Amino acid sequence: MDIWHVRGGRKLKGACRVQGSKNASLPILAAMAVSPLRAELSNVPRLRDVDAALRILRHLGCRTEQEGDRVYIDSAGMTRGDIPHELMEEMRSSVIFMGALLARCGEARMSLPGGCRLGKRPIDLHLAALRQLGAEIREEEGEIVCRGGKLRGTRIELPFPSVGATENVMLAACAAEGETELCGAAREPEITALQQLLCAMGARIRGAGSGRIVIGGMVPRPALCARIPFDRIAASTLACAAAATGGSIELLDVDAQQFSTVLYFLNRAGCDIITQNSRVCLSAPPRLCGVGDLRTAPFPGFPTDAQPVLMAALLRSRGRTRITETIFENRFRQAPELRRLGADVRVSGRTAEIRGVERLQGAALTAGDLRGGAAMILGGLAAEGETLIRDEGHVLRGYEALDERLRALGADIQTEICNEEKSDGDDKSDAPAGEQAQ
Ligand code: EPU
Numbered sequence: 001m002d003i004w005h006v007r008g009g010r011k012l013k014g015a016c017r018v019q020g021s022k023n024a025s026l027p028i029l030a031a032m033a034v035s036p037l038r039a040e041l042s043n044v045p046r047l048r049d050v051d052a053a054l055r056i057l058r059h060l061g062c063r064t065e066q067e068g069d070r071v072y073i074d075s076a077g078m079t080r081g082d083i084p085h086e087l088m089e090e091m092r093s094s095v096i097f098m099g100a101l102l103a104r105c106g107e108a109r110m111s112l113p114g115g116c117r118l119g120k121r122p123i124d125l126h127l128a129a130l131r132q133l134g135a136e137i138r139e140e141e142g143e144i145v146c147r148g149g150k151l152r153g154t155r156i157e158l159p160f161p162s163v164g165a166t167e168n169v170m171l172a173a174c175a176a177e178g179e180t181e182l183c184g185a186a187r188e189p190e191i192t193a194l195q196q197l198l199c200a201m202g203a204r205i206r207g208a209g210s211g212r213i214v215i216g217g218m219v220p221r222p223a224l225c226a227r228i229p230f231d232r233i234a235a236s237t238l239a240c241a242a243a244a245t246g247g248s249i250e251l252l253d254v255d256a257q258q259f260s261t262v263l264y265f266l267n268r269a270g271c272d273i274i275t276q277n278s279r280v281c282l283s284a285p286p287r288l289c290g291v292g293d294l295r296t297a298p299f300p301g302f303p304t305d306a307q308p309v310l311m312a313a314l315l316r317s318r319g320r321t322r323i324t325e326t327i328f329e330n331r332f333r334q335a336p337e338l339r340r341l342g343a344d345v346r347v348s349g350r351t352a353e354i355r356g357v358e359r360l361q362g363a364a365l366t367a368g369d370l371r372g373g374a375a376m377i378l379g380g381l382a383a384e385g386e387t388l389i390r391d392e393g394h395v396l397r398g399y400e401a402l403d404e405r406l407r408a409l410g411a412d413i414q415t416e417i418c419n420e421e422k423s424d425g426d427d428k429s430d431a432p433a434g435e436q437a438q
Contacts, residue, residue: 002396004373004389004403006380007412008362012247014409018235018254019400020045020069020228023305024193026093027167028228029053029073031197033060033100034174035220036076043228044071045400048393052090056083056097081105085142088113091397095123096164099171102135102148106175109145121328125158125165132156133169133176153178153215161186161211161298167194173215174203180215187211188299189258193229200224232258234399236306237374239263239282240313241406243271244382248283249409256280261302265291265310269317290319290356296327308334308375315343316382317356324351334372334379337365341383359384367391370398377402381411 020043030053032039044050046069054064054071061079065072081101088094088111101108113123127137127144132154136147153176158165166186173180185191187209195208201224204216235251236259242249243266256263256275263280267273269288274281291314296304304327314321315338325331332352335345340363344355362385367373373395380387395402403415 001418003416008383012409015250021231024190082109085111099168103175106148151176153180158184174218233305236262240309243284244313246286288317308371312375312378333368334375362387
């Protein structure tokens with residue numbers, strides 16, 4: 001259990017470096033299993049989810065070492081193609097090891113990652129796409145058993161641009177004979193980061209960032225050095241934190257294009273935003289304005305992961321905002337908690353309406369998922385008095401040293417880590433894994 005103590009009412013001010021990307025690191029770590037390789041990765045964030053991915057690699061027989069923001073991996077001695085339940089249940093994205101194991105071992109055995117607290121999160125698209133590549137997949141009592149035999153390149157059409165399914169196909173198709181054409185692919189920047197990494201490993205892949213990715217196999221290279229890009233959701237969170245407090249922030253070493261929709265809505269809410277090379281400067285008025293209608297959507301649309309933190313920034317706005325969540329069915333879990341601060345947030349189905357209030361008052365809250373937990377911290381920063389957030393480890397799954405970063409910007413925030421329990425992230429199942437199979 002982590003307890004966050006936030007004393008609000010201070011404007012955040014200053015310059016800040018943004019952490020390396022969680023959602024780019026995880027598929028890149030899975031890619032380490034695709035071929036025998038010595039890799040040095042830099043700018044890897046220190047996160048519970050990254051630790052979980054490294055534990056999976058070690059279980060598979062890889063050697064890993066961590067030194068500051070660097071991770072060294074030697075996957076030459078990899079010996080197995082199975083992942084036990086206790087490692088799978090730590091995070092949903094362990095499912096992207098499936099494509100990597102099929103590519104390397106020709107088989108993969110793992111338990112279902114399950115659904116999660118954001119709503120149902122089936123893996124039907126992953127399984128259908130891998131089957132089209134020739135994998136034989138059986139689902140038995142909560143376990144998935146895949147045999148690759150000879151994977152063959154083919155044309156795959158994803159009915160929805162799932163990030164994880166796109167990553168799984170890219171990884172598995174590295175070992176397929178012939179060319180794989182993936183249409184309807186996710187276009188998130190993390191897909192581009194994975195393509196760059198796989199190309200450095202010797203894969204022939206093009207098209208990431210568009211809806212059509214072509215994978216032409218791989219001639220493995222023995223070693224590489226790569227840098228994890230910045231985290232666009234952590235950058236969005238810091239920008240929203242500054243906006244929530246009427247402060248000003250300079251985000252360093254970022255690419256504004258990658259979170260331009262978040263910046264667009266912060267600008268619409270009244271923030272001045274200047275982007276210059278790899279810097280974004282944001283200066284917020286004492287109270288933001290409501291932004292009208294906003295819908296989350298796959299990239300390049302407004303990211304679902306930034307929806308809770310933008311909601312938190314708008315709690316004290318003048319006017320209304322209506323947010324429609326189109327990606328996850330249960331991603332307004334922060335709303336009832338934010339209401340404890342005095343916020344006026346009404347949820348009906350997939351839509352949340354925020355009517356800005358003048359003042360928020362600190363309260364005791366409980367975080368139910370990663371981004372919702374971050375939203376509560378931002379709510380606390382914008383509220384008067386003390387807010388206490390009880391969190392079963394969600395926030396530290398995805399945010400590196402968030403308390404330190406916020407303190408450096410002038411926030412009054414302390415984290416108390418009561419004990420080091422196993423991660424219980426928003427990606428972990430609430431229900432037995434088998435019940436979630438689709
Ligand atoms: N979906 C299916 N079937 C599938 C796969 C996905 O129905 O086989 C549905 C999901 O249930 C969900 C939607 O499609 O409703 C989007 O899922 P997607 O596969 O795109 O997401 P993901 O790969 O599971 C990644 C990020 C999430 C982020 C989403 C959407 C990682 C490790 N996770 O998840 O990040 O919200 O893409 O952008 O990359 C977070 O960082 O807090 C987080 C949850």
